[in-house]
Amino acid sequence: MSQQRMHRVCQMACALFCILPALALPSLAAASAYHGQVTFHGWPVPGATVTVTQGAAKANTVTDQGGLYSFENLAEGPAKIEIEMQCFSTIEAEITIAPNMPAGAWELTLLPLDQIVSMARSKLAPSTSQSLTSAASSKKSAATDSTTSN
Numbered sequence: 001m002s003q004q005r006m007h008r009v010c011q012m013a014c015a016l017f018c019i020l021p022a023l024a025l026p027s028l029a030a031a032s033a034y035h036g037q038v039t040f041h042g043w044p045v046p047g048a049t050v051t052v053t054q055g056a057a058k059a060n061t062v063t064d065q066g067g068l069y070s071f072e073n074l075a076e077g078p079a080k081i082e083i084e085m086q087c088f089s090t091i092e093a094e095i096t097i098a099p100n101m102p103a104g105a106w107e108l109t110l111l112p113l114d115q116i117v118s119m120a121r122s123k124l125a126p127s128t129s130q131s132l133t134s135a136a137s138s139k140k141s142a143a144t145d146s147t148t149s150n
Contacts, residue, residue: 030076036104038067048085087116
């Protein structure tokens with residue numbers, strides 16, 4: 001084999017060695033950033049939880065003071081986005097992650113007052129009833145102790 005032909009074979013082998021992993025693992029080869037803002041009536045919403053799901057992979061972040069969120073290395077392709085904030089309806093949508101995609105703009109909707117009150121009561125109920133139960137049982141045991149000692 002001539003030296004020139006040997007050099008060409010080595011070049012081809014090196015090219016295949018570099019290209020094959022990228023073809024075999026496309027998610028590692030193609031990653032994109034995804035940014036956006038969460039608002040309510042045009043005002044930024046800080047503290048909203050933003051979750052992007054791609055197959056079994058999940059990425060979470062929380063919006064900053066400007067309502068902004070950012071994901072730096074998401075695999076390109078279809079994804080599901082979910083935006084949650086207490087007292088607001090959860091946003092769920094299908095998106096496609098791609099290079100140079102426009103920033104997401106998400107507008108939250110306030111839950112009806114009766115749902116907010118119901119959520120607040122359900123979150124307070126366990127601790128309130130628990131403290132009332134423990135207070136009642138301690139009064140009952142104190143009363144039992146005083147009758148047995150008399």
